[in-house]
């Protein structure tokens with residue numbers, strides 16, 4: 001085993017029952033939640049940290065606006081997280097064996113994906129971009145989990161010297177910004193901010209950081225502008241700030257992110273990722289989709305299909321499923337009616353009912369869809385391509 005350096009615990013272990021073993025170079029977490037003790041070895045030579053673990057680790061937001069929606073999404077995919085108590089930072093998803101859930105702050109999920117302490121995570125794309133800093137080990141497995149929507153944007157005061165400034169170009173061209181007196185921007189995004197300004201040719205800009213309530217900075221006089229996340233825009237409006245054309249750095253929503261190294265090297269990560277991805281896509285694909293069942297008199301399935309496909313809102317995902325409805329007539333089994341099943345998006349539902357009635361449909365039954373499993377989940381081959389597999 002490579003030589004190891006002294007690595008004494010300088011920070012409290014997560015609040016599971018953790019045991020420090022102050023040996024020269026080992027720190028061992030023995031926790032009631034984790035099936036076996038895990039040994040962390042710090043390789044003094046390269047400084048890299050190799051965790052000798054067999055469990056797959058999935059990082060989820062421990063608190064804040066992302067946490068509840070993430071647990072809800074996983075529950076909708078039959079991947080409910082079993083957490084013994086809210087202050088315990090490790091949990092499990094009973095549906096998936098050998099998987100540990102670790103609750104962490106979003107930015108720490110990204111950091112631990114890079115350090116090898118996590119294999120998978122769900123965070124906002126803004127967090128991946130800011131704390132991942134373009135690191136190629138980070139792979140976005142699913143880029144649109146359909147919650148946590150926001151965008152990272154520049155905002156300036158609506159008043160004073162900015163009153164008639166409404167675009168990034170106009171902001172850049174303001175004569176006020178010089179080397180001696182640059183544009184002062186308050187932000188929590190100290191990687192993405194300077195990168196964006198440089199890419200857009202703004203030379204005389206300085207950044208200050210604050211952990212929150214950035215919108216107060218211009219009124220306090222501590223900054224001229226801010227670079228922050230925007231959802232509803234309420235906070236900007238309430239603080240007399242405005243966004244500008246060309247000032248959106250990136251659009252963000254919750255994403256499933258993984259470490260390339262884990263996917264390729266750690267046993268079981270790729271298969272587990274495939275299952276989670278399948279379930280996510282099937283659930284997300286079904287949102288807003290409804291199954292419509294109706295009866296229709298007809299002389300044959302083809303004739304009924306002709307009538308249905310002549311209507312704009314009745315084609316369904318691939319086309320209508322048409323089954324004969326058998327009954328007994330004059331002692332013989334016959335099919336005078338046909339049952340049709342189609343998948344319809346919510347916005348087309350009423351039009352679909354009208355069109356079904358117009359071509360003789362009756363007994364229209366509508367139910368929401370929970371999953372749509374395509375032949376293959378579209379993002380799976382994309383992931384394999386990214387991995388060169």
Ligand SMILES: Nc1ncnc2c1ncn2[C@@H]1O[C@H](COP(=O)(O)OP(=O)(O)OP(=O)(O)O)[C@@H](O)[C@H]1O
Pocket residue numbers: 061063064065066067105106107123124125126127148149150211212229230231232252253254
């Ligand atoms: N209006 C919003 N403000 C901040 N984050 C938002 C907003 N809308 C969606 N998000 C998403 O939520 C994430 C922040 O979630 P949360 O505040 O729980 O994390 P955090 O680690 O506590 O952040 P912070 O460092 O601000 O405390 C953002 O990275 C973004 O992806």
Ligand SMILES: O=P(O)(O)OC[C@H]1O[C@H](OP(=O)(O)OP(=O)(O)O)[C@H](O)[C@@H]1O
Pocket residue numbers: 211212213214215228229230231232233234235236
């Ligand atoms: O567009 P809106 O819907 O108004 O949301 C945007 C605000 O929400 C976030 O702040 P948060 O509420 O997390 O408080 P903080 O700034 O103290 O982190 C973000 O930093 C913006 O200030």
Ligand SMILES: [Mg+2]
Pocket residue numbers: 212213214228
């Ligand atoms: Mg804020």
